Amino acid sequence: MIAFEGVAYNYGGGELLSDVSLRLAPGSFHFLTGPSGSGKTTLLKLAYGELLPTSGHVTLFDKTVRGMTRDDVALCRRRIGVVHQDCQFLDHLPLTTNVVLPLTVAGRSADAGNLTELLKWVGLGSLGSALPPSLSGGERQRAALARAIIMDPEVIIADEPTGNLDWEMSLRLLTLLVELNRMGKTILIATHDLNLIRQAKAQVSTRVLRIKDRRLQLAGADL
Amino acid sequence: MKLLSGLLSHDRQADRVVPPSGFTAQLTVFTSAAMAFLAVFALALSMASGRLADRWAGALAGTATIRISAPPDQIAAQEAAVLSLLATTPGIRSSRAIPPEEQTKLLEPWFGPGLPIDALPLPRLVELTEGPGGYDGEGLRQRLAAEAPGAVLDDHTRWRRPLAVAAERLRFLGLLSLALIAGATGAMITLAANAALSANLPVIRVLRLVGAKDSYIVRAFVRRFTLRALSGAAAGTVLAMIGVALLPRADEAGGFLTGLGFQGLGWLLPFVLPPITAIVAFAATRLAALRTLKGLTR
């Protein structure tokens, strides 16, 4: 689904990522860890086509990102649900409108029943008409997750999805992701939260990737 | 037209993804209204001067008069000489003596009715109508001098030609003003659209991240600006047309200032201004949006 081959990236200064190779097979579940500032968000941005690698190749659904037009990238994003670290919304529109935005821009309409159920599931059932700026950090993250999965994407990429959540809510969110994975979705999550990773390992077979010294390694049993 | 109706039927949901921005919205409406207002006057000017140019040019092509002043006993002979001379002059289609009753009618506006025309030493008038190739005015004048010494050729060409040229140029200036107004409208709407686009970069980023194509984003902006320009221009056009309609009516003498306005079907012409403004706004916003999007990360 998503493949990196000898990918390097720098923002103009020194190289941030070097020789990164990675293959997300359909139905796989990956965690991405590493110190703050090591390039986790950057790697995820490469994985959904927001950034182009400085060298090497990123392939999304068998198409190399470098050869994609802006429209190709847009179409790819409809198959990849993304929870961004900074969870941006359209601040002038209520939460429900924001959550169904991926459907709206694709020219599809939302099933009202599904939407209510989804919002209830992420614990935002009563906040549907709230404006995003009035939400707490955790509420924003849950809303972002709801927005990421409403399109029923093949791949779900989440950047620190539990960063602002309490443990109970984190577990609930993990359970949802595990469930989605069992339904065949490919999952990639960047997180610092080792407890979350351990919890996931107990439920599903996962691989843990770690960025260390600009390179991507497979973390071993030390977790 | 298809483009415009597609624009209008586009779903409101898409329209709302861009937050309403009061200031650029008002700016666009005002600019379009002001520009349409000016355009109506430029249009009225070029149409009025066009009519004038046509009339004068028509008069140029049309006729000339020969005035015969002679002692009463010679006048009939000279008139006959002039008529026969004209009949053999190449480039003259027809000629006729203007009968005294018609002459009275011509003079009535100046001297009032009941003019005792027989008592006045009025010259005899012969009107000639030019043929397609035109005639040689100087040659005619010389032959007239030889055969009918009391006859003077008065071709209106001499004083009307500069007027016709001026009117023609005025029409051109009016049309040029229309083109300039269209260009200025496009430029101002481009500025307003650019301001709106930069103010909404975060919105554009979110839309891209959830999978919106550029065309979707462009449409949201274009639709807004087009509708605002359309409504502004409609208001400006109507106001200006009221202004033109309230100008004092032209009497039949048709002075230039009082002739400024529209006639008959010409009143329909200003109604093309709002759609044209909308098309200008459409093109300007579309260009600005596409250019902005191309410069952003994917």
Ligand SMILES: Nc1ncnc2c1ncn2[C@@H]1O[C@H](COP(=O)(O)OP(=O)(O)OP(=O)(O)O)[C@@H](O)[C@H]1O
């Ligand atoms: N747009 C940018 N321009 C220049 N440098 C950037 C940009 N974005 C990120 N960086 C730098 O790249 C490095 C990696 O950033 P990144 O956001 O990928 O880290 P991260 O691993 O996600 O960190 P965190 O765990 O704190 O979220 C950081 O040093 C950051 O300052």
Ligand SMILES: [Mg+2]
């Ligand atoms: Mg990060």
